[in-house]
Structure formats: C-alpha cells, structure tokens
Amino acid sequence: MKLAIDVYYHNTTAKAVGVLFDDWQAATPTQIISTDVDDVADYEPGNFYKRELPCILKLLEQIDLTTLDVIVVDGYVHLNDDGKAGLGAHLFEALGGKIPVVGVAKTSFHNNTRNVVPVLRSSKNPLFVTAIGTALPAAAASVQNMHGPFRMPTLLKVLDQETRR
Template structure:
C-alpha cells in the first residue's frame, strides 16, 4: 500500500499450515521513499517494500512466500513481481503468486482456482514449486469464500495502514 507522501507499507503474515485460520506472527514495514509508478515495471515499486518486511523474518524458517500478483506474466512468461522476489531471495524460497484479476495474455503457467461458491477464480502462478502444487495449497487454504482467510486479513491490514 502507498501513502500520498511517497511512502510504502508492507505487511507479512507467517503461518504454520496452509489451512490455518489465523497468523502465527505479523510483520510490517514502512518504506520511504518509494519508486514512482512505472507502467510494466510494477515490481520496482513493490519489491523494496516486500524485501523490507521480509528482512524481519528468518527466511531459513520459511517454506514459501505468497504474493498478491503474478510470478510470471503473459505467454512469454515475462518476470512478474513474484519472479523478481524469488531472484532477490537468491532462489532460496519458493514464491506463489495469487492474483484476483486475469492478466491479458495469460498462458498455461497460470492455474485458475475456484474457491467457495465463487465462479470467479483466483489466478495462481509459482516459481520453485510446481504450479499445480501451488494451486492445490491455495485451494486448501482456510476460508469459505473466494479469497482465503489469511490473504483477506493481509489485504485488510495493508489497507488499514494507509
């Protein structure tokens, strides 16, 4: 999330099982200044925020990072936020991207996941973990609705901060 004064705010939730209803820990970071919005290079604005909040976490204890967005983009599989994060972490931690909206030109590396009674899928991508496995764990996450409980909480906490 971003404020009007060029600050970024990131939140991370730690959990022990994909089916957890609540976080084991919550981390937050404020970043200033942040990069200006650049079409086609969203990661330049988001990545520093994610790295700042993940700096508080022992990555040796992390089996996967979930991001709001795509790992790869389009049929040519251009690096998205998730791929840039994976590379910034030295490829040590798998990254799963969960997007609420379909990216134009989405290719076979994207798995749509229907949850609850919703007919609108979440779009799952991954690196360091087979995308079919990533889609399975997103489908198994706690919650009766389209958006898993923990991801909804994360979204709410991030928006509340700005």
C-alpha cells in the same frame, strides 16, 4: 513457515505487511509483521516490481529467511505465456532462488494461460495462481485448500485488512 505479503501505498510512502502461518489450512496467523517505507518509486506500467520489491525486501529483514518454505505475493510470478518476470519471479531471483514464491492475483492477464492456474473458491470469479521454485499444480492446490469459505482465503483477507490499518 509460510509468509504472505502485501503492500499498501499512500502517495510516496508504503506499508508492507506479512502474515506468517504454519499450514496452508490455518485460520489465524502465527504472527503479523509490518514495516513502513518512505520514498517509494512511482508506479511504472509493466514494471510493478520496481515499486513493490524494495518494500518486500525491507519487510523480509525482520525474518530469518531459513525458516520460510514459501512466500505468497499479491500478484503474478510470470506475466505472460512467454514467461515475462512479474513481481514473484523478481522476488525469487532477489532471494537467490532459495525460497519458492506463489503469486495469487485477482485479475487475469490476456496473454497468460500457460503459466497460471485459475482457482475457484466458492465464487464464479477465480483467483489466478502462478509459482516459481515449486510445482504450479501443487501451488494452486495449496491456495485452493486455504481456510475460508469465500473467494479470498481467510489469511489473505487478514493480510489485506492489516495493510489498510
């Protein structure tokens, strides 16, 4: 099972949503889960994970983690060429390095070329894929082949819509 996660913030609260799916090419989720989080930390530039990671970990309490073979996050695993840990790396560490994490970001970081693969999907604007616990080229190919004709794969669009409800 695969899980894509996103978090939507409103002042000091957040809604974490997960879309479970069986196959990278799936057009519809197997299940959608969500949780509300109170007293969310303030955004801290360069340390976004401090705000988002607790929300993700609370959402993961609803899942048997042994059923997951990958988690997809909205963001980066590594933030730069030196391997500075981003949200995905912190999540991987929090889970004891047992579940691979793939990061899918919509914008690039200026000093991140070695740890990222730009993925073009029917657009001149790429998605930026990073990974830990799995080979980066394979992760990029999986995102490239996700269902949907547009830049953003269908399931990641569903996820985004669910977080805003």
